[in-house]
Amino acid sequence: MTLFDPPAPLAERLRPRTVAEVVGxxxxxxxxxxxxxxxxxxxxxxxxxxxxxxxxxxxxxxxxxxxxxxxxxxxxxxxxxxxxxxxxxxxxxxxxxxxxxxxxxxxxxxxxxxxxxxxxxxxxxxxxxxxxxxxxxxxxxxxxxxxxxxxxxxxLQALTQEEVRHLLDRALSDPRGLPGVSAQPEALELLARLAEGDARRALSTLEVAASLADPVTPEAITEAFGKHLPAMDKNGEDFYNLISALHKSVRGSHVDGALYWLARMIEGGADTMYVARRVVRMAAEDIGLADPQALRLCIAARDTVEFLGSPEGDLALAQAVVYLALAPKSNSVYVAWKNALDAVREGETLPVPLHLRNAPTGLMRQQGYGKGYAYYFDDPEGSFEQDYLPDGVQLGLYAPTGEGWEARVAGRWRKLQEAHGEGAEQSEQD
CATH class of the missing domain: 3.40.50.300 (P-loop containing nucleotide triphosphate hydrolases)
Structure with missing residues (x-):
């Protein structure tokens, strides 16, 4: 073997020759x-x-x-x-x-x-x-x-730590591997954990570490392994699973979980602006009117990420995520919006009532556009008595929760319903 004819990498030399040799x-x-x-x-x-x-x-x-x-x-x-x-x-x-x-x-x-x-x-x-x-x-x-x-x-599944450790032991004993090289048990345990189920990376790291120290030590493993970056495919399933875990931790008010998954994404090289946009979405979807300040804070965090970049802006994302996890939760607007979309998509397309129509020209006013409209500041009582939906349509899209700020306005919402003549109908639905 010469400098110009180097041996195959350890992972290639130890490639199983039969199905029986496959680990995992x-x-x-x-x-x-x-x-x-x-x-x-x-x-x-x-x-x-x-x-x-x-x-x-x-x-x-x-x-x-x-x-x-x-x-x-x-x-x-x-x-x-x-x-x-x-x-x-x-x-x-x-x-x-x-x-x-x-x-x-x-x-x-x-x-x-x-x-x-x-x-x-x-x-x-x-x-x-x-x-x-x-x-x-x-x-x-x-x-x-x-x-x-x-x-x-x-x-196929990632190898377990025990399976990776078995491969490492084989590498040190197999004539095709690293015969004559020894390693401290704690070094092999460390590598089995760091490899995260990747046999190729485990064997490649062991080969480099063996050139740094004999016996191989944990310090040699750390040096050979390099910086530990959590595995994450930036456009694949793993990435979206991490986003899902972050969102669900925020929704479940689990601060440590939210911070952990955020850190996994940032350390894995995620686009911080994309993460920031998803955090803004969480504020609108799961915090909503329970804490209207949440959306404003998350927009500020997004602006900070855009202004400072990473890693300086990452702290603003962490602050936003902690705030969202601690905040009271309400998806009432999310549900109400979905209900409104369903009503539009599934219902008949009805005309806007004449009194609600825009009347910028004399011809439109002659046709009755805007006629009979009760302007709230001139006629509050009449304003509440007029209809705000197409003729014959009755909807109950929004229902406030008892969380945070929304709990404080629930009483006003009920009074408004009663003023619009909808209180009795909603009570029957409830």
Missing amino acids: QSHLIGPGKPLTRVLASGRLGSLILWGPPGVGKTTLARLLAGEVGAHFIPLSAVSAGVKDVREATAEAERLRGRGQRTILFLDEIHRFNKAQQDALLPHVESGLLTLIGATTENPSFEVNPALRSRARTLV
């Missing part, structure tokens, strides 16, 4: 499990392997091809295109003439656009290609429905 995915591999049954039948159909990085998607695809004796063509959707797919199908055609089946492995399949994915359809449909696609993104969003319907989706 016990829900798919083992007695009576889905992949085991498929291999036993000898009928391997197209698959979509969905899971986080470093859990063995590529390894599993290679092993499956070997188990069924198929020719394996690996492509990466990051660099491949329709031309590469054509070449793969031409190769598969030649091999089929010799009785050889072909598995096309397409890594990062979500990087293929709709047209590129559609180019695979006829070959998968005809059975010329058995497609195994690998993706870290939710196939429901990133893989065309037509392609999904022709492939079985299998969900």
Whole structure:
């Protein structure tokens, strides 16, 4: 081995050679499990392997091809295109003439656009290609429905800390790994935790740490691992799951949960302006009129993020999130607005009553526009007696809660209903 012929990375050297060597995915591999049954039948159909990085998607695809004796063509959707797919199908055609089946492995399949994915359809449909696609993104969003319907989706899970630790022990004992290198148990425990289920990252870090210290120490692991950034795909399911967790923690008035999920997003590299916009939405949706100041404070936090950027503006977001979590909650306006939209979308389109119409011209006034309108400041009593909805329409869209500021105005709301002649009807509904 020379400087110009370096060894393969540790993760590549330790790639499992048989299905039995695979660590993790016990829900798919083992007695009576889905992949085991498929291999036993000898009928391997197209698959979509969905899971986080470093859990063995590529390894599993290679092993499956070997188990069924198929020719394996690996492509990466990051660099491949329709031309590469054509070449793969031409190769598969030649091999089929010799009785050889072909598995096309397409890594990062979500990087293929709709047209590129559609180019695979006829070959998968005809059975010329058995497609195994690998993706870290939710196939429901990133893989065309037509392609999904022709492939079985299998969900791979992040490795547990125990499974990562098992891989690390194997790396230190396997002749293909790091024979002769030792590591302190606490160093391996630290790495198993930091890796967050990513076997590739765990093995790569161990290889670097082994060049820094022997035996490998926790300090060497920390240096080799670098800055710990929480895993987060900025445009994928993980990102929206974090937003969901933040929103639900705020709604549930759990301050620590709200701060934790916010920190996960910021440290994961989320667009702080996007997070700020979502925080403003939380103020309108879940705090509402229980604390009208919440929306104003969140707008100020958004302006601060825009003005200062990150990390200086992050503190303003944290302040807003804590305020929202502590604030009384009301979704009455959110519900009322949804009710209003439903009433408009599902109801008949009725004309605006004449007395509520705008009358800027003499001709309009001659036609009765604005006639009979009771101006509140001139005729409060008449103002309450007139109708404010289309003829024959009765609605009960808004209902204040007993939270915060809204509880204080609930009495006025009831008096207004009575003044409009709606109190009795609402009481019957309640």
